[in-house]
Amino acid sequence: MSAPVFETRQGTSPIILGFPHTGTEVPPAIYDRLNDNGRILADTDWHIHQLYDGLLADVTTVRATFHRYVIDANRDPAGVSLYPGQNTTGLVPQTDFDGKAIWKDGQAPDEADIAARLRDFHAPYHAALAAEIERVRAIHGVAILYDCHSIRSHIPFLFDGKLPDFNIGTDMGKTCDSAIEQATLTVVEAAEGYDSVLNGRFKGGWTTRHYGRPETGVHAIQMELAQSTHLQTEAVPFAYDAAKADRLRVHLKDILVSIEQIAPGLKR
Numbered sequence: 547m548s549a550p551v552f553e554t555r556q557g558t559s560p561i562i563l564g565f566p567h568t569g570t571e572v573p574p575a576i577y578d579r580l581n582d583n584g585r586i587l588a589d590t591d592w593h594i595h596q597l598y599d600g601l602l603a604d605v606t607t608v609r610a611t612f613h614r615y616v617i618d619a620n621r622d623p624a625g626v627s628l629y630p631g632q633n634t635t636g637l638v639p640q641t642d643f644d645g646k647a648i649w650k651d652g653q654a655p656d657e658a659d660i661a662a663r664l665r666d667f668h669a670p671y672h673a674a675l676a677a678e679i680e681r682v683r684a685i686h687g688v689a690i691l692y693d694c695h696s697i698r699s700h701i702p703f704l705f706d707g708k709l710p711d712f713n714i715g716t717d718m719g720k721t722c723d724s725a726i727e728q729a730t731l732t733v734v735e736a737a738e739g740y741d742s743v744l745n746g747r748f749k750g751g752w753t754t755r756h757y758g759r760p761e762t763g764v765h766a767i768q769m770e771l772a773q774s775t776h777l778q779t780e781a782v783p784f785a786y787d788a789a790k791a792d793r794l795r796v797h798l799k800d801i802l803v804s805i806e807q808i809a810p811g812l813k814r
């Protein structure tokens with residue numbers, strides 16, 4: 547039997563934390579095909595599950611253990627681009643966030659590889675996430691998926707200048723009740739020493755857009771954190787900075803507590 551490609555922790559809170567990009571596992575046959583640049587795994591959402599650990603009692607978490615270079619759990623399984631016409635990375639990325647090749651010459655995954663990775667990684671992760679959303683919605687009548695992400699704050703291939711610290715994505719208000727968006731915004735705007743944006747460069751990836759159906763009681767919101775808020779440097783070895791992280795965790799906890807309090811008042 548093959549090892550599970552996700553980890554789930556079940557709780558009774560109306561909130562579910564999704565972690566599609568913190569996994570660093572790459573099966574040997576796939577790792578062999580990555581070039582030296584790909585093997586850095588630079589586009590990992592480094593330490594994000596550690597950053598959120600213990601912030602909210604009894605929260606459900608679903609975390610992909612595989613790396614996004616195997617297949618990206620936050621991309622449409624049909625291969626549709628998140629941002630048509632703009633630089634971004636795909637379902638099985640050809641490049642990293644800097645636009646540099648990650649596969650050895652002639653070793654980029656083909657259609658058959660992609661189909662196998664959809665079956666073995668993407669589908670099981672989303673089956674687990676969908677099951678947790680259904681379980682939580684059955685308890686509360688509503689479920690709030692908070693998808694946890696991070697990214698380097700300077701990536702000229704993807705965006706100009708420096709990314710704000712907190713990037714909230716709700717696909718322009720479509721994926722959650724406005725009260726959830728507003729509560730999150732209130733916390734981040736009051737967070738001293740941090741800047742923030744709602745639906746800026748990052749508007750919520752496929753996970754947020756796919757599950758966020760407020761009319762059915764399922765709300766989704768994505769938080770993309772600049773890695774400068776919790777890493778020592780945004781470069782190898784991408785080490786966690788506990789002092790920075792502790793400052794940030796205060797605000798992340800406030801966000802989660804605020805949106806949890808809203809849940810009972812949401813339409814179901």
Ligand SMILES: N=CN[C@@H](CCC(=O)O)C(=O)O
Nearest residue numbers: 620695696697748749750751
């Ligand atoms: N750290 C990852 N970031 C997301 C951003 C997607 C989005 O906001 O639209 C990703 O690439 O999947």
